[in-house]
Amino acid sequence: MWDLFTTFFRIGLFTIGGGYAMIPLIEAKVVDEKQWIGREELLDLIAVAQSCPGIFAINIGIFIGYKLRGKRGAIVTTLGTALPSFLIILAIALVFQQFRDNIYVERVFRGIRPAVVALIAAPVFKMAQMAKISRYNIWIPIVATLLIWLMGVSPIYVIIAAGVGGYLYGQIKEDKL
Amino acid sequence: MIAIMFLLFWTFFQIGLFGFGGGYAMISMIQGEVVGRYHWMTTSQFTDIVAVSQMTPGPIGINSATYVGYTAITNAGNEWYWGIVGSVIATFAVVLPSFILMIIISRFLMKYKSHPIVENVFQGLRPAVVGLLAAASLCLMTPENFSTPRVSHWQFWISVSLFLFAFISVKVYKMSPIRIILLCGVVGLVLL
Numbered sequence: 301m302w303d304l305f306t307t308f309f310r311i312g313l314f315t316i317g318g319g320y321a322m323i324p325l326i327e328a329k330v331v332d333e334k335q336w337i338g339r340e341e342l343l344d345l346i347a348v349a350q351s352c353p354g355i356f357a358i359n360i361g362i363f364i365g366y367k368l369r370g371k372r373g374a375i376v377t378t379l380g381t382a383l384p385s386f387l388i389i390l391a392i393a394l395v396f397q398q399f400r401d402n403i404y405v406e407r408v409f410r411g412i413r414p415a416v417v418a419l420i421a422a423p424v425f426k427m428a429q430m431a432k433i434s435r436y437n438i439w440i441p442i443v444a445t446l447l448i449w450l451m452g453v454s455p456i457y458v459i460i461a462a463g464v465g466g467y468l469y470g471q472i473k474e475d476k477l
Numbered sequence: 478m479i480a481i482m483f484l485l486f487w488t489f490f491q492i493g494l495f496g497f498g499g500g501y502a503m504i505s506m507i508q509g510e511v512v513g514r515y516h517w518m519t520t521s522q523f524t525d526i527v528a529v530s531q532m533t534p535g536p537i538g539i540n541s542a543t544y545v546g547y548t549a550i551t552n553a554g555n556e557w558y559w560g561i562v563g564s565v566i567a568t569f570a571v572v573l574p575s576f577i578l579m580i581i582i583s584r585f586l587m588k589y590k591s592h593p594i595v596e597n598v599f600q601g602l603r604p605a606v607v608g609l610l611a612a613a614s615l616c617l618m619t620p621e622n623f624s625t626p627r628v629s630h631w632q633f634w635i636s637v638s639l640f641l642f643a644f645i646s647v648k649v650y651k652m653s654p655i656r657i658i659l660l661c662g663v664v665g666l667v668l669l
Contacts, residue, residue: 354575385535411665418643421614431603444608466601
């Protein structure tokens with residue numbers, strides 16, 4: 301149990317930039333070093349964790365913890381993965397509170413804010429490739445963008461509508477065949 | 478305060494439940510709820526949280542949930558220790574749906590992946606996530622984050638240049654986001 305906790309604590313601590321950056325680390329720790337699961341199984345697990353909602357690293361941790369030690373194992377790996385983030389962010393939040401009105405800190409953040417927007421914008425086209433956007437479904441991201449950006453619709457409703465829409469479309473197509 | 482704590486839990490539970498498509502898609506959802514609907518913080522404050530979440534270790538989803546939980550509660554005029562309670566609530570709530578779902582799914586792992594219904598749902602979800610990312614960046618392109626030519630020519634054009642620099646560096650040169658944020662922070666300190 302302790303081994304599970306420290307392994308995932310380390311995975312949580314050394315993942316910077318999130319998501320896919322941590323796959324090699326998970327592979328080295330969980331497959332090569334501890335041999336908790338096989339390489340094939342990890343690949344399947346990555347595919348499933350990606351298609352599930354929620355945080356990728358946490359999803360993987362829950363699955364491995366559950367497989368090895370049941371629900372308690374899953375709780376331990378979740379705590380392990382989330383705890384480093386939680387503690388570091390909390391420390392920053394408590395300290396940053398005092399410096400928020402400092403002119404130098406404000407200047408630094410004035411420079412950082414446009415960069416953050418760019419970092420969010422950059423993966424849009426790569427995601428479009430991965431989502432196999434074609435001239436038949438390009439209206440979906442466009443409508444989603446306009447609904448959220450101009451009409452202020454919550455992204456949560458957009459996602460629900462997209463999922464239900466995909467399901468219904470599949471049903472209709474099936475009926476026709 | 479109980480009301481805002483409850484809303485915080487409910488909001489992050491939904492974000493955990495419908496957060497398909499990774500960290501940035503979640504950022505879009507958090508922004509929609511926390512800035513757009515409940516006005517718990519300003520766009521700039523939210524952008525700063527995203528910046529810090531990106532630079533620090535750990536998944537962006539967990540980092541931003543923790544930070545937003547803290548900020549939402551303290552912005553409402555509560556003491557810092559209630560802020561910590563807020564961050565616990567938000568982090569717990571965003572993880573809870575994963576926990577339930579992954580345990581259910583791990584019982585019939587392989588059947589689930591290629592089931593036609595799941596395939597159909599994802600045919601709608603994947604393109605929508607692209608829209609979520611595009612909307613997240615557009616929603617953050619505000620006068621608060623970029624200034625305007627009318628308020629300050631200087632800040633506006635430097636902001637636009639930094640945006641282009643960051644976009645090209647990450648897209649074309651695959652520079653690490655942390656390095657980009659640090660560089661832009663230094664430019665901000667010197668020029669803005």
